[in-house]
Amino acid sequence: MQRLLLKPKTAFNYIWVLALFLLGILQPNLGYAQTAADYHKRADVLLENYLLKYWDGNYIRNTGEWTYIHGMDAVIDGAERTGKQKYYGLIETFYEAQDRRHGWLNDYYDDENWFVLTLIHAYDVTGEKKYLDKAEEVYNDIMGNAWDNSCCGETTGGLWWNKAKTQKATAANAGAVISGLQLFKRTKNKAYRDFATKVYDFWWENMVDKTTYQVCDHMNTDGTKVWWKFTYNEGLMIGASLEMYNVHEKVSYLFNARNIADFMVSNETVATAYGPVLSDGNSSQCSGDCWQFKAPGYKYLMQLYLKDRKKNVYLSVLKGSVDALWNLARNSENSVGVDWTGPTSSDACNDRTQNAAALAMSLFAKQSGPYPAPDVPEG
Numbered sequence: 041m042q043r044l045l046l047k048p049k050t051a052f053n054y055i056w057v058l059a060l061f062l063l064g065i066l067q068p069n070l071g072y073a074q075t076a077a078d079y080h081k082r083a084d085v086l087l088e089n090y091l092l093k094y095w096d097g098n099y100i101r102n103t104g105e106w107t108y109i110h111g112m113d114a115v116i117d118g119a120e121r122t123g124k125q126k127y128y129g130l131i132e133t134f135y136e137a138q139d140r141r142h143g144w145l146n147d148y149y150d151d152e153n154w155f156v157l158t159l160i161h162a163y164d165v166t167g168e169k170k171y172l173d174k175a176e177e178v179y180n181d182i183m184g185n186a187w188d189n190s191c192c193g194e195t196t197g198g199l200w201w202n203k204a205k206t207q208k209a210t211a212a213n214a215g216a217v218i219s220g221l222q223l224f225k226r227t228k229n230k231a232y233r234d235f236a237t238k239v240y241d242f243w244w245e246n247m248v249d250k251t252t253y254q255v256c257d258h259m260n261t262d263g264t265k266v267w268w269k270f271t272y273n274e275g276l277m278i279g280a281s282l283e284m285y286n287v288h289e290k291v292s293y294l295f296n297a298r299n300i301a302d303f304m305v306s307n308e309t310v311a312t313a314y315g316p317v318l319s320d321g322n323s324s325q326c327s328g329d330c331w332q333f334k335a336p337g338y339k340y341l342m343q344l345y346l347k348d349r350k351k352n353v354y355l356s357v358l359k360g361s362v363d364a365l366w367n368l369a370r371n372s373e374n375s376v377g378v379d380w381t382g383p384t385s386s387d388a389c390n391d392r393t394q395n396a397a398a399l400a401m402s403l404f405a406k407q408s409g410p411y412p413a414p415d416v417p418e419g
Contacts, residue, residue: 193263315360
């Protein structure tokens with residue numbers, strides 16, 4: 041359900057508000073950020089709140105591994121955004137904490153994909169090869185064990201979501217396309233490219249509605265398809281299509297990404313005073329894993345926008361989302377709820393909602409302009 045803006049009920053109200061602006065009695069809404077510096081400052085506030093509130097000295101409190109690794113990715117984004125002036129040392133801190141507590145293989149292939157992507161990001165920012173080596177180690181577990189041709193129903197093929205083999209999900213399949221092609225670009229190992237391409241072809245053919253371009257959430261072992269609508273699914277398939285375009289240089293993949301993004305913009309946003317805002321619902325509609333979902337949705341929509349900055353509709357969603365989460369979903373302690381349209385008083389705030397908001401704000405700040413503190417020493 042979309043919330044619509046209230047408009048002045050009469051021409052008199054409109055004229056009265058306009059007159060107050062002209063007289064200087066009312067000031068412009070200070071919630072609207074106007075400069076790159078505004079967004080960088082907000083990104084720092086949100087990320088530092090995440091770190092101070094949820095880091096317990098050894099790990100993030102009360103979180104799972106895939107949500108932890110998104111927090112690490114938000115930290116890496118912060119280091120990259122600030123030109124390594126802030127947060128840089130925390131990349132190793134988060135890596136060592138995961139290595140010590142859980143290691144890098146677990147029971148869910150989609151989690152392992154997020155490990156790979158975050159490790160690649162750490163490698164790109166730091167140049168430390170150990171991160172890339174670990175990413176390859178994890179991806180080899182996916183490539184060697186997740187694909188299955190015996191299931192499900194008449195649609196055989198694709199990657200299992202988990203090692204218990206209960207379903208095949210976009211989370212694991214589209215994720216493996218992105219991580220595999222990113223590894224190929226950095227290692228030139230064609231096995232990664234060929235495997236990722238096979239996974240993409242299967243998922244695009246069987247799990248994307250070619251009329252609406254909605255992405256199916258998952259397929260059960262009896263072959264039934266579950267069409268849950270989440271920004272996470274569309275975001276991941278946008279990212280997978282972009283990586284296919286970047287590697288294979290076929291414009292059809294870019295068209296795929298745009299068609300899926302159009303579904304996202306039309307069906308997974310809510311109208312607010314700040315523009316259209318990405319939404320998976322409020323805390324009664326979106327809980328558990330869903331608390332994290334808008335981070336990938338936002339991330340890959342941003343990547344598509346950066347590929348084609350003429351698509352103003354994407355920019356409207358990207359800017360509207362960060363302006364709304366700051367002004368409508370942030371409480372007095374700078375914590376952000378799952379529903380970026382607010383209100384803050386009735387919405388859940390936790391490490392997942394916070395790192396998702398921090399990541400989105402960081403990405404928007406980065407594309408807006410450089411970090412405004414060049415005199416701070418690197419690292």
